Amino acid sequence: MTRYIKADCFYYPDHVKESGYLELNDGKFGKWVSSAPADADIIDYSGYQIAPGLVDTHIHGFAGADVMDNSAEGLHKMSEGLLSTGVTSFLPTTLTSTFEHLEKVSATIAAVADKVTGAKIQGIYFEGPYFTEEYKGAQNPIYMKNPRLDEFEAWQKAANGLIKKIALAPERAGVADFVSTVTKKGVTVALGHSNGTYQEAKEIVDAGASVWVHAYNGMRGLTHREPGMVGAVYNIPNTYAELICDGHHVSPVACEILMRQKGHDHVAMITDCMRAGGSPDGDYMLGEFPVIVENGTARLKSSGNLAGSILKLIDAIKNVVSWGIASPQEAIRMATLVAATSVGIDHLCGQIKEGYAADFIVLDQSLELYATYLDGKKAFQA
Numbered sequence: 001m002t003r004y005i006k007a008d009c010f011y012y013p014d015h016v017k018e019s020g021y022l023e024l025n026d027g028k029f030g031k032w033v034s035s036a037p038a039d040a041d042i043i044d045y046s047g048y049q050i051a052p053g054l055v056d057t058h059i060h061g062f063a064g065a066d067v068m069d070n071s072a073e074g075l076h077k078m079s080e081g082l083l084s085t086g087v088t089s090f091l092p093t094t095l096t097s098t099f100e101h102l103e104k105v106s107a108t109i110a111a112v113a114d115k116v117t118g119a120k121i122q123g124i125y126f127e128g129p130y131f132t133e134e135y136k137g138a139q140n141p142i143y144m145k146n147p148r149l150d151e152f153e154a155w156q157k158a159a160n161g162l163i164k165k166i167a168l169a170p171e172r173a174g175v176a177d178f179v180s181t182v183t184k185k186g187v188t189v190a191l192g193h194s195n196g197t198y199q200e201a202k203e204i205v206d207a208g209a210s211v212w213v214h215a216y217n218g219m220r221g222l223t224h225r226e227p228g229m230v231g232a233v234y235n236i237p238n239t240y241a242e243l244i245c246d247g248h249h250v251s252p253v254a255c256e257i258l259m260r261q262k263g264h265d266h267v268a269m270i271t272d273c274m275r276a277g278g279s280p281d282g283d284y285m286l287g288e289f290p291v292i293v294e295n296g297t298a299r300l301k302s303s304g305n306l307a308g309s310i311l312k313l314i315d316a317i318k319n320v321v322s323w324g325i326a327s328p329q330e331a332i333r334m335a336t337l338v339a340a341t342s343v344g345i346d347h348l349c350g351q352i353k354e355g356y357a358a359d360f361i362v363l364d365q366s367l368e369l370y371a372t373y374l375d376g377k378k379a380f381q382a
Helices: 074-084 098-112 149-158 177-182 197-208 227-233 250-260 313-322 328-335 337-342
Strands: 003-012 018-025 028-033 042-052 053-060 085-091 125-132 161-166 188-191 240-244 267-271 284-288 291-295 299-300 360-363 369-372 375-381
Touching: 018 177, 018 360, 028 085, 042 197, 042 328, 053 074, 053 125, 053 267, 053 337, 074 369, 074 375, 085 369, 098 125, 098 149, 125 375, 149 161, 149 177, 149 227, 161 177, 177 188, 177 197, 188 197, 197 328, 227 250, 240 250, 240 337, 250 360, 267 313, 267 328, 267 337, 284 299, 313 328, 328 337
Parallel strands: 003 042, 053 085, 125 161, 161 188, 240 267
Antiparallel strands: 003 018, 018 028, 042 360, 085 125, 284 291, 291 299, 360 369, 369 375
16 A cells, blocks of 8 residues: 655655655655655645654663563553654663673563564663773662673573673773674674773774763763773764763763764764653652652762753754754754664664655654654654
């Protein structure tokens, strides 16, 4: 069955197509055409814009649920709730924890990954536990340790091969061999929560790492004698920087500097959202830690440190456009194709392309979300 979406513009990977029609063929994208057949079935979004469904590759929770709850019901709540933010694909993200709990969480995600009916689970992101304490953030340091391949292989087995990305600190012992091995098996390695030097970071990028965990946050800063992790983010080419654009984690000026250094095509916007996303202010838990959510932030009660975010990816897009540091096309690309490419899932999502699943969002002229579509069918209406 062929239908046509009529809209003012369509955000393709490397250009914007102006007013026309986009074919939808049995839940997949077809061709863009300037005019539709006279008897065509047309969904009229005149006055609106069509963009790919958003891709969040670093998200811990939403709608009251947390990945570390190890709850199938919670994962379903996240999946459904994320449609209201324009996200159609995501990587449920773990926290530093025990080997046993991470194994159980992996198995639970694997069991529901192909059963969720909202945003699609395209893999798992292990944020930890191979970090260092100096930049622990909201991660629990008692579980931090050196990487072990046997542990990772057990987690990957429990996950039925779904672990797409793992984050670690480059200064940990044995990291180079670990990274070289897992990247050859198709797993993306991210570097962060680290006090590593520039040279330590570069050595692990040379071993195969390619992503920086929430750039600026949880990493050694840049100084004129030791460029540190931030200097490595800026200066090492062919790597992707995750970036939280909520205006709290990173100032707009620092976001702009990063985008100039990396280029918009190597910045992947993420949320790092925790369970309070889409929920009222108040008291919550992130993993094992009490958190207070107020004034647009989630902070540890014990220290006041930021504890993930309550950011919606659609708001990150609007933020960087309003800050004047990205065009709408660049902003949408950072939250779709760049994010998907950074973890090797761009063959599944992140772009309007013939033959791909018709996961897309409808935006008004102010980039406000109007509707979310999954496989060519409306799944959320604002």
